[in-house]
Amino acid sequence: MKHMKLKRVLSAVVAVALMAALAVVPGSAATASSFTDISDPATAINADVLRLMGVVNGVGGNRFNPSGTLTRAEFCTMVVNFMGRGDEVPLHATRTIFTDVTSEHWALGYVNLAASIRLGEGEETFGLIGGVGDGRFAPDDKITMAQAVTILLRVLTYSSKQLGAVWPQSYMNLAQSIGLTDGVSAGTYDNITRAQAAQLFTNALRCKTGSGSVYYRELGDKNPKENVVLLAVGVVSEDGTDNGAIRTSDGTYLPRATGAQPSALQGRRGALVLNDRNEILTFVPDDSTSITITLSGDAQPTYVKAGSTQYTISSSTKVYTADKAEGDTYLNVYSTLKSGTQLTLFSERGKVVAIYASGATSASTDAVVVMGSPSVAMFHQLTGGATNFTIQKNRRTISLSDIQPYDVVTYDAMTNTLVVSDLRLACIYEDASPSAKAPEKIHILGHDFEVLESAWDTIGQFSLGSNVSLLLTADGKVAGMAKPTAQTRSNAMGIVTSGTAAKMFLPNGGTIELTGSKSDLSKLTDNLVTLSSGARDRLNASRMTSGSVTGDFQVSAMKLGNYDVANGVRIFEQVGSAVAAVDLSALDGTIPAKDIDAYHRDSSGQVDYIVLKAVTGDAYTYGILREGEQTGGGDMPYTNRTVTVENHGGKGSTFITGYAFKDGGFGGVVKGYGELDGLPKAASVIELTELKNVSASDIFISQGVPYINANGKTYRVADDVECYKQATKDWFKQESGADRLAACKAFSSSFTIYVDPIGEKVRIIVAK
Structure with a gap:
């Protein structure tokens, strides 16, 4: 290239309390552990997995003491809770099994229960724990790596035959082979720390059992939900009765462990295990890593870009949004992922396996219309109490103070993002159904706008026929209605498609077709315009203008x-x-x-x-230029030169032109203003530069974009490149430029290319 049922604002007292308690942080910030003394990310995740299970609750003061060691009694307690049998402890606290674990010892019930548990099947049964001899358990001795591994292998139901006869060597070898000791550096006889124990327990969830199944799949209802993302903790439950719920991409659930708020798991992908009461028993993070990016340029069929980095995406990769928690394939949705969309990419072994798209692409179901200065409290009901959300406007991250009066705010639970829209359309309130005061749809300018319930309060202030400004969400739903003023004037932008119609652009990258049978927009066809309506069924459009451009x-x-x-x-x-x-x-x-x-x-x-202006050359239509004539004038005859472009779509429109060009040569035409005797005028006609002797090896792909080396220079191939067969004088007819290029390369290995003089892209390839 050269060169408003409006959300009720909470009381002042509650608002102040919420603003003190909540903080809005960037989405890229790492989610902290729910324990205040954990800084290691892996330990934070492991500890919160166990906290969610009710296995640990810290050592007081919301501390975990990750470097502290564990006694045999403490580890035994963790094992009982890990197995989900803590409710049975009181039944075993009235007797003595070991002489050194009496009624005076805090862990009596846990140790007795663990000693009573039998595992295995048939004749091959075995106990969970044993003593140290002489009827003692040594509850306050530090537990070693070998002892901890042995107990967890029994939890996993490995029989004596599977464990081997040599303790601890054969036990340690088996533990290593199934991944139980992954990430734990302690030696066989070392005392383990609480952080190392947390790693062992989390590993055990993913390990295969003695019978060959994966341990976490044997928990709860034995039907875990895979590939779920844990989105937010401490949110309001679906019935509104509890503030300690956990929102996931599969739904919102309460944890089985009272008060568990596993903040380190937010944004993680894994398996969700529920019990028969639909409570969360555990969440097992998978091996995927994630990165959140903002698209620079629209998503392409095989890749997305963020800055200079490109990410290859398989067509079958699942893409999830708040309104499509079940996901859809990347092939089906990539065209909706516009420049500026925020994506979280989950990868395993270098391959993107799942994508979560921000709320700019997803459907809104509720909204807040901002009145006055925005506050965190204003969005509490919208987010269900979720915190640490990001805020995006026009797919750019902004701060709370950047939100303006009459902005519409929706919430994407999938990415914990407030999505802000300032789209407003001044128009006539034409029609509504089922009623004008509480409509589900509003019919304006040929389009049925969906109405959110949050808009009913403000809509109720207007009657049919009123001049109004629609306050619209990023996906074009009505969130409120206001009287047109300087603050609420129409800012809708679009492009005129005919004398009576235009496409209105939406902040999420989509469009809405607006029509007005009484409109006369023919002189603005194909122009970028601002849109409004001052009379029923009449669409007004004004060509977009701005002040002088003062910078590059x-x-x-x-x-x-x-x-x-x-x-x-x-x-x-x-x-x-x-x-x-x-x-x-x-x-x-x-x-x-x-x-x-x-x-x-x-x-x-x-x-x-x-x-x-003419920067890329993309506004032109390219192909073979055919010269013709237009005659007329009657008693004063005249002849005008015409140009018609032929390409894979056949013959295009014919234009009046004063430009000189080679008849039958390759070039491009762009439409101008005005007509002459029914034919439109061409604003410009260009001829393409011919470059011969291009071979198949000169064509290559870089970051998903095709290029061609020719005459010592590299040229980008246009997305809509035309391809021509020299021998048969026919065009490749494939629908897309990429498909035409592929067919052209398969047909021949020798080419002549034609490059435009404006953007210097390859516009036409001729296969010899």
């Missing part, structure tokens, strides 16, 4: 002069009356101010639209 567009820094550019910025190239969308990832370096026609800023001051 620094693509990597996402800066236009001194203004921040939103991650979800929509970029267009306009030549004449033709407008082409430009993917952010197709740009690099710096776009000079002289090549920028206009820009638009949202209510937070971010640049959300940029219109370029």
